[in-house]
Each structure stands twice: as structure tokens, then as C-alpha cells.
Amino acid sequence: MEALNIGVIGLRKGMQHVQNFNASPDANTIAVCDSNAEKLKQVSSEYPDALACTDYKEMLGMADLDAVAVALPNHLHAPVTIDFLRAGKHVLCEKPMAMNAVEAESMKTEAEKNGLTLMLHFNMRFMSIGATLKPLVDRGRFGNIYHVNTTYTRRNGYPHPGSWFGKKEESGGGPLIDLGVHRLDLGLWLMGYPRPVSVSGANYACLAEKKLAGVDFDCEDFSAAFIRFENGASLYLASSWDAHQETAAEVTMKMYGTDAAAFEHNMNLTVCSSIGGEEEPDIEHLTPKESEETPQQHFINSIHNRTTPGPSAEHGVIIMRIIDAIYESARTGREVCFSEEEGEDKNSVKHV
Numbered sequence: 001m002e003a004l005n006i007g008v009i010g011l012r013k014g015m016q017h018v019q020n021f022n023a024s025p026d027a028n029t030i031a032v033c034d035s036n037a038e039k040l041k042q043v044s045s046e047y048p049d050a051l052a053c054t055d056y057k058e059m060l061g062m063a064d065l066d067a068v069a070v071a072l073p074n075h076l077h078a079p080v081t082i083d084f085l086r087a088g089k090h091v092l093c094e095k096p097m098a099m100n101a102v103e104a105e106s107m108k109t110e111a112e113k114n115g116l117t118l119m120l121h122f123n124m125r126f127m128s129i130g131a132t133l134k135p136l137v138d139r140g141r142f143g144n145i146y147h148v149n150t151t152y153t154r155r156n157g158y159p160h161p162g163s164w165f166g167k168k169e170e171s172g173g174g175p176l177i178d179l180g181v182h183r184l185d186l187g188l189w190l191m192g193y194p195r196p197v198s199v200s201g202a203n204y205a206c207l208a209e210k211k212l213a214g215v216d217f218d219c220e221d222f223s224a225a226f227i228r229f230e231n232g233a234s235l236y237l238a239s240s241w242d243a244h245q246e247t248a249a250e251v252t253m254k255m256y257g258t259d260a261a262a263f264e265h266n267m268n269l270t271v272c273s274s275i276g277g278e279e280e281p282d283i284e285h286l287t288p289k290e291s292e293e294t295p296q297q298h299f300i301n302s303i304h305n306r307t308t309p310g311p312s313a314e315h316g317v318i319i320m321r322i323i324d325a326i327y328e329s330a331r332t333g334r335e336v337c338f339s340e341e342e343g344e345d346k347n348s349v350k351h352v
Helices: 015-022 037-046 074-086 101-114 128-138 175-191 206-211 295-305 313-332
Strands: 004-009 027-033 051-053 067-070 090-093 118-120 145-154 196-204 222-229 234-240 249-257 261-265 268-273 282-286 336-338 349-351
Touching: 004 015, 004 295, 015 027, 015 295, 027 037, 037 051, 067 074, 067 295, 074 090, 074 101, 090 295, 101 118, 101 313, 118 295, 118 313, 128 175, 128 261, 128 268, 145 175, 175 222, 175 234, 175 249, 175 313, 196 313, 222 313, 313 336
Parallel strands: 004 027, 004 067, 027 051, 067 090, 090 118, 145 234
Antiparallel strands: 145 249, 196 222, 196 336, 222 234, 249 261, 261 268, 268 282, 336 349
């Protein structure tokens, strides 16, 4: 396998990409970019052979550049990704895919038009819980999965108050689009990505209004949503940057199937079955193990093998459609239903 030449744009989130690409024998990081000159200088000293620039456009014309990772603020994901796709480069894009489903669809279309790989960095699929549960799901351990309840909540966990994270025009929203997006993808992936048919959502900023007075912040600090799917399954999602809770962070999932259920709490994983009708259920405590393949290696392999990556552009669009609907439902106080009739805009929704 010939090594791919990689560029990374955005070196705060992007350092994980740099490190994982450099750990692969199938990739060379030949360019790094960040608007912060000090951060760029620091990274450049660690990787002196890579081109260092503060403007990503300097990388667009690099003939020897095969692919890039885009790890920028959310409002830049779509325009920068599309620029690189038009320049003939494969793209690994950080989550969320974009600010909304319309932008996400335009990214997907551009990748398809140019015959290029566009992968989303939904890295929880590769972390221990996802990597342990997915093979069990695929082997039928849980039967048909009919409900998932998943949360990612923090106590006083605002990311850099006053930064772009809390400005809706740059972030697209708060913890829903920042943390909830991870859990939503993980849940849908384990469920087989059923088609969503309706969404009910509620967003709050109760604690932010008290704690961030005077700070430029116009996002939710807590989000809750209930999603129904065409196959009859459902999913509950909660995410927060701030909530009254005992621990600094709570990451949980309850996944219910017809044959067994799985329970995750802060990286602890249990499988439970009471199919035999006994008073005491069968309980198995699992030791979660991360995937042997990093997201970056998966991206490389998808390019070389010309296969669609697991965290595909199609999945990214579905996630953005659901997130859009949660925000719309929270804004209007009404359930949002997806329209899929022939000839109708696939991103359109209607209220109930």
C-alpha cells in the first residue's frame, strides 16, 4: 500500500489526527495549518518536514497532497471541505458534519461528483463501547433493537466560554451539536441507521443564563430529544454542558433488544438477559476494548480500497437532518415529521 500524503487543518482538535496519521505506516503528514501562529510554530517544531501555513488555501494547489483532515470551528466545515473536494482531495471532516443538513448535503454531493472519499470523524464508533458492542449486535446477541436511551452530560463543562463554541452563528448550537452528535451517531450505528420519521425536542439555557451573564453566549446548555424511526424503534438523547449532577461528566447508554439489553455507564459495560423468565436475569460484565483500527486508518483504508467509509457522508447528512429537526422542534414546541414523498425535498420537514 502506497503511503498517502495528508494535510491537517486546525491544530487544536487536529492534533489527534496528526498523531494518528503519523502512527500509520500508510500515511505521511506533509502539511499542517492553523490561524494561530504560536500553535502552528509549536506543531511545526515537532514535524519540521511538513509545510506549515496559516491559510489553508496554500494547501489547495499541492499536487502531492492526497487527503486532508478538517478540524476547524463548525461554520468552516462545509466551505473548507468543499474547497478541498473541488481541488481533488479526499476529506476526513470533524463532527458535526456542518451547520445544518443543507450544508451537509452539498458536501456529500461534491464528494460524489468528484469521486472522492468524504468521511466523518464519528470516533465513538472506534472507542471501546462501540467497538465492543457492534460485533455483538451484528452477531444477533440482542435480537432486534427497539429502543436506545443515551446521554452525554457535563457539570459546568462549557468549552472555552466566550469562544465560538457558544455563538450559534459559528457553532450551529450548543451541547446537542457538540456532544449529542457523538451519542446520536453511536446509537443509530448500533441500531443499523433506521430512517427517522419524527422528532420531539426541548432545549434549555437555565444555568447558562445564571453563570454566563455578560459572556457572548446564545446556545442551549441542555438538550433532550425523542426520535421515532420507520421500523418502529425509538431513541432518547440528552446532552448538556451544564447540569446539576454528581460527577463532572456522565456518558450513558441503555440499549434494549428483543433478546438482551446493554447498559453503559462511563465506560463500564453490562449485558443483561431475562429471556428465560427466571427471577434473576443473566448478567455479563464485559471488558470494553477499543478498535484496533483508528478512524484515521479507516479513512486511509477506505481510500486505498475504494470503499465507502463506515462513518459515511450519508450518515453525516442523516445526523444533521435529525439535529436540525430537534432545534426546530425545540423552537416551535411541536413535533417535527420528516417528508420523504417522491419529488419532495429530502431535507424538508413538517410540524404536527
